[in-house]
Amino acid sequence: xxxxxxxxxxxxxxxxxxxxxxxxxxxxxxxxxxxxxxxxxxxxxxxxxxxxxxxxxxxxxxxxxxxxxxxxxxxxxxxxxxxxxxxxxxxxxxxxxxxxxxxxxxxxxxxxxxxxxxxxxxxxxxxxxxxxxxxxxxxxxxxxxxxxxxxxxxxxxxxxxxxxxxxxxxxxxxxxxxxxxxxxxxxxxxxxxxxxxx
Amino acid sequence: xxxxxxxxxxxxxxxxxxxxxxxxxxxxxxxxxxxxxxxxxxxxxxxxxxxxxxxxxxxxxxxxxxxxxxxxxxxxxxxxxxxxxxxxxxxxxxxxxxxxxxxxxxxxxxxxxxxxxxxxxxxxxxxxxxxxxxxxxxxxxxxxxxxxxxxxxxxxxxxxxxxxxxxxxxxxxxxxxxxxxxxxxxxxxxxxxxxxxx
DNA sequence: GCTGACTGACTAAGCGCTTGCTTACCATGC
DNA sequence: GCATGGTAAGCAAGCGCTTAGTCAGTCAGC
Numbered sequence: 209x210x211x212x213x214x215x216x217x218x219x220x221x222x223x224x225x226x227x228x229x230x231x232x233x234x235x236x237x238x239x240x241x242x243x244x245x246x247x248x249x250x251x252x253x254x255x256x257x258x259x260x261x262x263x264x265x266x267x268x269x270x271x272x273x274x275x276x277x278x279x280x281x282x283x284x285x286x287x288x289x290x291x292x293x294x295x296x297x298x299x300x301x302x303x304x305x306x307x308x309x310x311x312x313x314x315x316x317x318x319x320x321x322x323x324x325x326x327x328x329x330x331x332x333x334x335x336x337x338x339x340x341x342x343x344x345x346x347x348x349x350x351x352x353x354x355x356x357x358x359x360x361x362x363x364x365x366x367x368x369x370x371x372x373x374x375x376x377x378x379x380x381x382x383x384x385x386x387x388x389x390x391x392x393x394x395x396x397x398x399x400x401x402x403x404x405x406x
Numbered sequence: 407x408x409x410x411x412x413x414x415x416x417x418x419x420x421x422x423x424x425x426x427x428x429x430x431x432x433x434x435x436x437x438x439x440x441x442x443x444x445x446x447x448x449x450x451x452x453x454x455x456x457x458x459x460x461x462x463x464x465x466x467x468x469x470x471x472x473x474x475x476x477x478x479x480x481x482x483x484x485x486x487x488x489x490x491x492x493x494x495x496x497x498x499x500x501x502x503x504x505x506x507x508x509x510x511x512x513x514x515x516x517x518x519x520x521x522x523x524x525x526x527x528x529x530x531x532x533x534x535x536x537x538x539x540x541x542x543x544x545x546x547x548x549x550x551x552x553x554x555x556x557x558x559x560x561x562x563x564x565x566x567x568x569x570x571x572x573x574x575x576x577x578x579x580x581x582x583x584x585x586x587x588x589x590x591x592x593x594x595x596x597x598x599x600x601x602x603x604x
Numbered sequence: 605g606c607t608g609a610c611t612g613a614c615t616a617a618g619c620g621c622t623t624g625c626t627t628a629c630c631a632t633g634c
Numbered sequence: 635g636c637a638t639g640g641t642a643a644g645c646a647a648g649c650g651c652t653t654a655g656t657c658a659g660t661c662a663g664c
Contacts, residue, residue, distance in 0.1 A: 240438035376574040402600045
């Protein structure tokens with residue numbers, strides 16, 4: 209029995225090539241600044257081939273946004289599940305969240321800054337996942353405040369600020385910059401714990 | 407002697423109407439998602455009238471970005487100039503910066519997230535102003551560390567995080583939301599001082 | 605010989621920007 | 635007091651080009 213796919217690792221399948229090309233293009237020029245030809249050409253196909261795999265340019269963006277958000281939701285849930293102590297939970301969550309936004313900054317930029325280009329239904333779908341991510345963070349902060357481990361005059365706004373700080377890493381992080389993702393993540397863990405008054 | 411202009415305050419001059427329409431449109435749909443007809447129609451003019459006041463759509467964006475950045479640079483310099491104590495200086499700076507990004511969130515969103523649409527020369531011009539803003543923040547943090555008022559393992563990254571936190575307010579702040587600009591600004595002042603270990 | 609991935613050639617619509625012209629306003633000369 | 639000429643702002647129309655998306659047909663692999 210041969211494996212399902214015999215494609216070489218240098219040449220991923222068409223869907224993957226389209227997704228990568230779309231992320232790069234959307235991150236660089238934005239959704240409306242990117243043409244379907246930019247994407248299909250970068251993926252090594254004709255303009256029409258994009259429509260074999262996706263109904264429209266908007267649906268391609270939605271696919272990227274949905275996959276990316278679902279992945280981040282699982283990421284933060286896994287971070288919190290590793291411990292019972294709110295201090296460790298928040299530290300791990302911020303560290304994992306920030307590292308991910310530094311490593312995958314290109315994709316994260318698309319996911320966070322191109323949502324306005326989605327249809328109303330698709331945007332609502334994404335906002336629901338974002339709300340779930342919010343809830344995970346807020347729950348950790350609330351439990352830390354309840355246990356006396358954290359002290360903050362507004363747990364809600366502090367939770368928002370923590371997430372906001374992590375998201376913005378995707379905007380400024382550069383692969384050829386001063387810090388590695390791990391260095392940023394470690395420093396942000398400290399900043400986050402200070403912000404909640406741990 | 408009559409005043410120079412007798413136009414009613416309800417109907418500002420053409421340049422102002424164009425600027426406001428452009429900010430609204432760019433913030434909602436992005437630079438490439440906005441047509442020159444969107445802008446001119448919202449300003450109550452024909453498509454051609456835009457070109458009486460601006461050489462191109464890109465130059466209109468550049469004008470908005472330049473004015474906005476110059477204003478923020480003056481804002482943070484004024485915040486720092488009000489005191490000699492790094493703790494007060496940083497608190498005032500963050501409070502003023504965050505309040506401004508909440509009040510003028512629409513314009514700030516355009517200024518911070520549409521820079522990729524600028525020409526190389528225009529983008530370089532804006533990045534130079536942003537660098538000056540960075541320097542103001544970094545200088546306050548460095549002096550706080552030197553005086554022993556602040557304690558942070560990486561003053562450079564902490565300065566970046568402080569600015570990053572303020573910028574991202576423009577992304578999430580809503581006029582009909584839970585908090586007033588003053589409330590957000592006051593809370594962020596506390597968060598900022600905790601982040602630097604004051 | 606059927607299926608699914610893919611292409612070249614195409615279309616309708618929309619884009620930024622220009623053109624040729626009109627209008628409103630104002631300083632100047634008489 | 636008023637014609638004259640200059641200027642800035644504005645518009646209707648439309649040019650040249652690009653866009654997202656379509657479609658009939660090709661072809662490799664099962």
